[in-house]
Amino acid sequence: xxxxxxxxxxxxxxxxxxxxxxxxxxxxxxxxxxxxxxxxxxxxxxxxxxxxxxxxxxxxxxxxxxxxxxxxxxxxxxxxxxxxxxxxxxxxxxxxxxxxxxxxxxxxx
Amino acid sequence: xxxxxxxxxxxxxxxxxxxxxxxxxxxxxxxxxxxxxxxxxxxxxxxxxxxxxxxxxxxxxxxxxxxxxxxxxxxxxxxxxxxxxxxxxxxxxxxxxxxxxxxxxxxxxxxxxxxxxxxxxxxxxxxxxxxxxxxxxxxxxxxxxxxxxxxxxxxxxxxxxxxxxxxxxxxxxxxxxxxxxxxxxxxxxxxxxxxxxxxxxxxxxxxxxxxxxxxxxxxxxxxxxxxxxxxxxxxxxxxxxxxxxxxxxxxxxxxxxxxxxxxxxxxxxxxxxxxxxxxxxxxxxxxxxxxxxxxxxxxxxxxxxxxxxxxxxxxxxxxxxxxxxxxxxxxxxxxxxxxxxxxxxxxxxxxx
Numbered sequence: 001x002x003x004x005x006x007x008x009x010x011x012x013x014x015x016x017x018x019x020x021x022x023x024x025x026x027x028x029x030x031x032x033x034x035x036x037x038x039x040x041x042x043x044x045x046x047x048x049x050x051x052x053x054x055x056x057x058x059x060x061x062x063x064x065x066x067x068x069x070x071x072x073x074x075x076x077x078x079x080x081x082x083x084x085x086x087x088x089x090x091x092x093x094x095x096x097x098x099x100x101x102x103x104x105x106x107x108x109x
Numbered sequence: 110x111x112x113x114x115x116x117x118x119x120x121x122x123x124x125x126x127x128x129x130x131x132x133x134x135x136x137x138x139x140x141x142x143x144x145x146x147x148x149x150x151x152x153x154x155x156x157x158x159x160x161x162x163x164x165x166x167x168x169x170x171x172x173x174x175x176x177x178x179x180x181x182x183x184x185x186x187x188x189x190x191x192x193x194x195x196x197x198x199x200x201x202x203x204x205x206x207x208x209x210x211x212x213x214x215x216x217x218x219x220x221x222x223x224x225x226x227x228x229x230x231x232x233x234x235x236x237x238x239x240x241x242x243x244x245x246x247x248x249x250x251x252x253x254x255x256x257x258x259x260x261x262x263x264x265x266x267x268x269x270x271x272x273x274x275x276x277x278x279x280x281x282x283x284x285x286x287x288x289x290x291x292x293x294x295x296x297x298x299x300x301x302x303x304x305x306x307x308x309x310x311x312x313x314x315x316x317x318x319x320x321x322x323x324x325x326x327x328x329x330x331x332x333x334x335x336x337x338x339x340x341x342x343x344x345x346x347x348x349x350x351x352x353x354x355x356x357x358x359x360x361x362x363x364x365x366x367x368x369x370x371x372x373x374x375x376x377x378x379x380x381x382x383x384x385x386x387x388x389x390x391x392x393x394x395x396x397x398x399x400x401x402x403x404x405x406x407x408x409x410x411x412x413x414x415x416x417x418x419x420x421x422x423x424x425x426x427x428x429x430x431x432x433x434x435x436x437x438x439x440x441x442x443x444x445x446x447x448x449x450x451x452x453x454x455x456x457x458x459x460x461x
Binding site: 039040041042045046049051052054070071073074075077078080081109 | 150154155158227228233235236267268269290291292294296357358360361363375376377400
């Protein structure tokens with residue numbers, strides 16, 4: 001299994017290109033945390049249960065992402081700064097299909 | 110003034126278990142929590158989620174874990190100051206600490222254990238420009254006393270359980286209840302969703318979806334809100350109301366503890382792993398709120414930290430007492446309520 005390259009724009013507008021492993025059962029929120037692209041305590045607060053929206057991000061590339069679960073959809077309906085391309089990072093599992101994915105972290109709320 | 114041996118800030122699983130370990134050492138505890146109930150995140154965010162890594166519990170719901178902890182510590186009669194946030198700390202001349210909450214409740218103890226998790230839960234406020242200008246003047250994020258809303262025109266925004274449940278409750282109290290949500294779908298207990306539907310059908314709840322409150326109007330006090338309703342044709346609705354209650358959940362903030370002079374790193378309090386003491390002697394930090402090399406934010410790690418913290422606290426309070434840790438299988442558990450639990454004695458009897 002190999003890594004995929006993902007571009008993540010942090011909350012200060014800085015773009016980071018990082019290697020994300022596809023064989024570690026990780027999601028996008030955890031990738032952001034592992035590279036410390038957002039301060040601890042401001043992302044992944046609920047641990048990845050789609051219950052806090054602290055890992056909201058905007059998907060900027062046209063990758064085919066897994067469909068939203070009802071939980072994710074409902075959480076985004078209550079979150080702020082939500083756009084058409086908003087997703088919760090914790091619900092995006094890292095797979096080989098995500099090579100070249102580009103995302104931007106939504107503001108902290 | 111509330112006096113205790115160990116003042117625990119945060120009534121999540123780690124804080125609750127600390128009461129047990131302290132109790133075994135005959136130390137009394139009092140807990141402060143900003144939430145109205147004990148249990149921290151387990152009760153507030155995910156009571157119905159199963160946890161699989163509590164030793165000895167192949168599977169336990171977060172809410173049940175909290176109930177079990179409350180049962181386990183009952184005999185040690187912990188005190189609780191709930192719904193209040195620890196605001197300030199002061200070191201007194203006798204070396205003890207004085208902690209005052211946002212509501213002015215004073216607590217005095219020689220030992221402080223911060224078990225604050227990710228911080229105190231603060232309401233998530235919608236992004237409306239002039240929102241803060243109307244706080245306490247028609248805008249509230251918590252419902253403390255429903256009677257405040259009697260015969261008032263109330264507008265609730267949000268799509269989760271609390272928005273649904275309070276709409277149902279206030280339908281019988283307020284003169285008019287309007288519920289605004291960005292979607293047509295709500296996320297809540299089926300029973301609550303159905304009740305709101307029924308109340309809407311008989312005209313007791315006025316439902317506006319998909320819509321969002323975008324502006325507030327009033328001079329000195331809230332008088333009306335501007336609602337943006339989307340649909341085939343977007344429209345702006347100006348609605349006269351007395352009270353606006355946005356219920357968009359809670360988000361944890363380290364808050365005032367961040368200004369207590371404690372060494373902070375990555376939104377957490379640095380501790381010495383010898384006994385989880387902070388840079389201020391007598392103040393400990395346990396559970397998710399602390400950080401040290403190799404830290405893992407796990408409930409089971411919080412339990413361990415609470416246990417070591419209590420041993421160190423005992424030494425601090427009684428520096429001259431000799432003490433060795435006793436197993437509960439040997440010493441049993443003697444509650445402050447006079448209860449005593451211990452292993453049944455085996456009999457020594459000859460068999461003919």
